[in-house]
Amino acid sequence: MIRTLVAGLGTMGRSHALAYHRNPAFDLVGLVNRSMPNLDPELDGYTVEPDFKQALTRLKPDLVNISTYSDSHADYACKAMEAGAHVFVEKPLATTVADARRVVDCAKANGRKVVIGYILRHHPSWTRLISEARALGGPFVFRLNLNQQSSGPTWEVHKTLMQTTSPIVDCGVHYVDVMCQITDAKPVEVRGMGVRLSQEIAPDMYNYGHFQVLFDDGSVGWYEAGWGPMMSDTAFFVKDVVSPKGAVSIRMPESARSDDHDTHTKTSTIRVHRVGQPDEDLSMADEPGHQELCEREQAYMARAILEDIDLTRHMEDAVQSLAIALELKNVTKTFGQTEVIKGVDLTVNDGEFCVFVGPSGCGKSTLLRIIAGLEDATAGDILLDGKRVNDVAPAKRELAMVFQSYALYPHLTVRDNMGLALKQAGQSKATIAAATDKAAGMLSLQPLMDRRPAELSGGQRQRVAIGRAIVRKPKLFLFDEPLSNLDAALRVATRIEIARLHRDLKATMIYVTHDQVEAMTLADRIVVLRAGKVEQVGSPMELYNNPANTFVAGFIGSPQMNFLDAATLGFLPGRIGIRPEHLTISRDSGELSGQISHVEKLGGETLVYARHATHGLLTVRLFGEHDYAVDEEVYLTLQRDRIFQFDADGNRR
Amino acid sequence: MSARLSPARTIAAHAVLLTYTLIALFPVFVIVINSFKSRKAIFADPLALPMPGNFDWVGYETVLKQGDFFLYFQNSLIVTVASLFFVLLFGAMAAFALSEYRFKGNTLMGLYLALGIMIPIRLGTVAILEMMVASGLVNTLTALVLVYTAQGLPLAVFILAEFMKSVSDDLKNAGRIDGLSEYRIFFSLVLPLVRPAMATVAVFTMIPIWNDLWFPLILAPAEETKTVTLGAQVFIGQFVTNWNAVLAALSLAIVPVLILYLISSRQLIRGITAGAVK
Structure with a gap:
């Protein structure tokens, strides 16, 4: 034992x-x-x-x-x-x-x-497929597809998805990753094409596509995806790896339906075919959960x-x-007498999506500009890939930046905007054309390539700005509040696009925002800043479940955490915090009595604001619709195990 | 143009503007009509329009026969265009530096340059003449170009610096990250965006230079460096003035500057109303 x-x-x-x-x-x-x-x-x-x-x-x-x-x-x-x-x-x-x-x-x-x-390396079906394929030895042919004959509600879901993402992009990255794990070789070329088979989607979107990936060991990968009522359900789920010594495939029961989601995660049987030997079927019936x-x-x-x-x-x-992409050592920045960045130490790991979040004036944008080289640090070191870059010009730092105001060159076409950096770096015309076309494909910008920024909408301009960053293949992407100038609907769509880019490019990204929702949804790791100092660094859920102080507790989570006087509730002096969803409300009895001062009905949830004599306004978040009237007397109860205790200085006990 | 004015106020505003236009154009009008009249007709009835009875080319004939007059025009054009070029180039560059870079004495430098707007350069005439004599530049066009450039710079820097502050920082920073040099950022990103302001400065700089009599008279009175305004003075004698020739010369002198003005006027209007509309 x-x-x-x-x-x-x-x-x-x-x-x-x-x-x-x-x-x-x-x-x-x-x-x-x-x-x-x-x-x-x-x-x-x-x-x-x-x-x-x-x-x-x-x-x-x-x-x-x-x-x-x-x-x-x-x-x-x-x-x-x-x-x-x-x-x-x-x-x-x-x-x-x-x-x-x-x-x-x-x-x-x-x-x-x-x-x-x-944990995912222990997912049995995929690890088995990968290990069986590796055992056969390369070069490999990958035949992978995922076509879905969708109609009615599932077709509606697909159409919604296609407002931002085409079918081959949606899942393609995962399959490319599987290909990479099997070959262990570098992908050298990707060729993709798409067809628009429906009038119900945007003119520049396509609902069927396939691509080929060429690896430097001679392996070739093919992936196909199509969505819509017109798709055929013949051979819609092919997961096939062929090598000189045989093949490994995931087999589906004949009865499976193409638009059923369980079909895609369930990989019932793996068949290993070795040349000159009988086929071997491996049952993969038990799909494990998290535990x-x-x-x-x-x-x-x-x-x-x-x-x-x-x-x-x-x-x-x-x-x-873990290889570190960026390291800040004791970075300080003063403007005149005011110290805007106070000795920040921070490391950002390779491939990480790191979000700087904080109220306006907290120095997050200044910190980003210092990383970019647009501002000089007054003291401290900035290391990119282990090299000190304090005195390196912005263009030589191998990073790209996306600005809040897009900052597109007004006199250049979209194509030239995207290609300018490469042109400045002295790349050949063919290289520039290939890189811009590839980025345009990723962001569905092809129809706009010959327009000037003035002829584009806000969302399109931001996509071009992102495209301009992608073209440079930087080690580090910097985003300076890129969504602030977009309207709410576009903001969500562009946020999804950025998250997808991060998955596709596997690049290190640093993103500045004052919006905690953007921070929570995008980040691998969040850096909370206040008045030029790092308050806490951690994954979104770490910050949510384990805030270091009242500032972080109040900043992360919406609606804001409630803060109550601790001593009156029998805790050590200081304050206690409890999130609105961890307060229960009752008309009959409870720990604290209060009077409702406002009710917000959002459909899916109801927010009740109740005023308590000593603790002030408390927010309660209820799921579903509830009928509470303003001025009604109610009782609130704190879920004891969800309470955060803070000392008099606001630090977590 | 959202505020709706009552008809009465509109009429009043137009009446005021029209009156001002008439007053401003009247001397020009008198010069032009009289340049086409005989000497007798000018004095008999200065306000009469040129008619078959009083029409006379004699002023223009005199001016054109005086062989040097083309040279005067050429001198004026060279001086004006060269001064304008340097004022715009150096003014814009200084304005960019003042608005873009943080360095010690930035504000002081801006104030020092702006001070030049308030002090008339003619106060320094004696010193300027001494300098020109010392450097052997008297009776050269270079002397005039140098003086006019110095004269035009303060206003150019002042106006352009304000406009350049309004150019988006993000755009300049995007250029830096893409590897553009500061000169490329200045010439290909910033200058096109402040073009209306450049036109405004151009017009305000050009007209006083073209019309100036003072410095050509003092620094470059030689025959081969005379400008149009100075050249027209040959017809003004102590006892007899050839009014036909003077008026014809002045009428002709209006033409080039009018053309330059028309070229930049579209930009000028955009510059003056920038920010006001939209």
Whole structure:
């Protein structure tokens, strides 16, 4: 039995703890968390302790699961390995490459196993397809498609999707990723084409398309996608990899319907065909959920320890994926006497979507301009890919920026706007044409290429501005409030477009906004700034579920968190915060009484504003429609486990 | 044009403007009609229109026979166009620097340049003449171009700096990120956007230079460097003035500047009303 200690009981930590509890290979000996979380009833009887170091020295576990906040991963992992334990660590392995390298070196020095929690690598069907295909050896032919004969409501959904995204783009990226994982080769060329088979979609959209990807090892990939009532349901779901030694395919039952969503996630059988041998069918009937995937992850952990699996490549991958794109060290900026940026330290990882958010005047745009080189830092260092770039001109920093006001060159056509940077860099005409055409294809700008900015609508101008950034293939994309000048509907559409671009390009992006909704929906990681200082850095859900202070708690989440006087409610002096959805309202009884001062009915939810004598205006968020009248007396009750406690300075207890 | 005016106010406004136009155009009108009349007719009835009875080309004949007059025109054009070019070029560049870059003494430099608008350059005539004598530039067109450039710069910098501040920072920054040099940003992004302001400055600079008598008389009175305005003075004698020739010369002198004005007037109107409309 592997004696296991779990540190950090967030969503992932709790699932892992449950996985250890259920797996007989493990013996769950301890749980560490700073506060008391809600545990699954199955875990009743386990005690939670606050101090990691004490638990480690007292329990001497064989395995430590680290599911804490990412900034403590590296330290905890090294401590655990020095104490003789193997380590399972949630992704990311660390917050900097140096830390990640330290963990890997420590693992090698102590002969310990480190497994990093990439949950999707344990999705059985796709991992099986990938591993079976890799076993056959390349070069490969990939035949993948996903056609959907849709009608009625599903066709309506498709039409809505096609307002922004064509079918081949929608899922294409995932399949290209699968191709890349199988070949391990670099894609060198992509050829795509589309046909508009319906009058019900925009003139520049197409509802059928296919593309080919050429890899530098000679492999060729084909992917096809079409949506609409006219699509044929013959061979609509082909997942086929062919190599010199045979083929691997996912087989569908003949009865499957093309517009049924379960069809696409369920991959019932994998058939492996080897030349000269009978076909082998692998049943993939059990599609796991989140908990089950965690359990599979831990089963793999157990095998790694018991069977002494070589994890070198696994660890190197983790370090690689952490490679830092941008690092700010103690950056300061003063304008005259005013210090707008006060010693900011920040690292942005490769491929990460990082959002700077904060109220106006907090210095977020200045910070972005310093990264771009449009403003000089008064003190501190800016490192791009490990190189100090303080004195490098903006154009030489290999970054591209999208501005709030679009900033298109008024005297140039869309094509020339997009190609200017490459022309300045001395690229050949053919290269420029290829790059602009490719970017235009990604953003459906082809019909607009010969127009001037004055002839475009706001949304189109912003797409051109984004296209101009893509063409340069920068290491780093900078967005300066790109959606602020668009109307609400376009803003949502463009937001989706940007998110899709991030998935497609896998580029590092830094995005500045004052809108917390944009920050929450787009970011891998959010940096909350106030008055030139970083208040908190973390994933959207980390900030939402674990705000460091009242400022972050109030800024993230809409409607705003309620703040109440703590002492009067029997807590330590200071303030407590509770989100509007965690207040319950009743006409009969409850903790706090108040008078309704305003009710907002939004259809899907109802917001009730009630005034309490000492705590002021409190917001309650109710789902569905509710009839409360202004001036009505109501009682509010706080969900105790959802309360955040803050001290007198506003810092989280 | 949203505010609706009552007819009475519209008529009143037009009456005022028309009166002003008449007053402004009257001297020009008198010069032009009298240049086509005989000397006797000019003095007999200065306001009469040229008729078959009093019509006379003699003024124009005198001016055109005086062989040097084409040279005067040429001199005036060279001086005006060259001065205009330098005022616009240096004025725009200085304005760009003042509006775009933060450096020590930026505001002070702007004020210093603006001060030039308030101090008439003619106050420095003696010093300028001494400098020109010292540098051997007396009786050259270069002397005039230099003085006029200095005279036109303050207003040009002042007006253009204000306009350049209104050019979007994002646009200039986009250019920087795309690798354009500061000169490219200035010439191909900023200048086209402040074209109306440039036209305004051009007109305000051009007319005083063309009409100036003072500096040509003092710095370049030699026969081969005379400008039109100075050249017309040969017909004004101490005891006898050839009015036909003077009026004809002045009428002719209006033509080039009128053409230059018409070219830039479309831009000028855009410049004056920029921001007012829309």
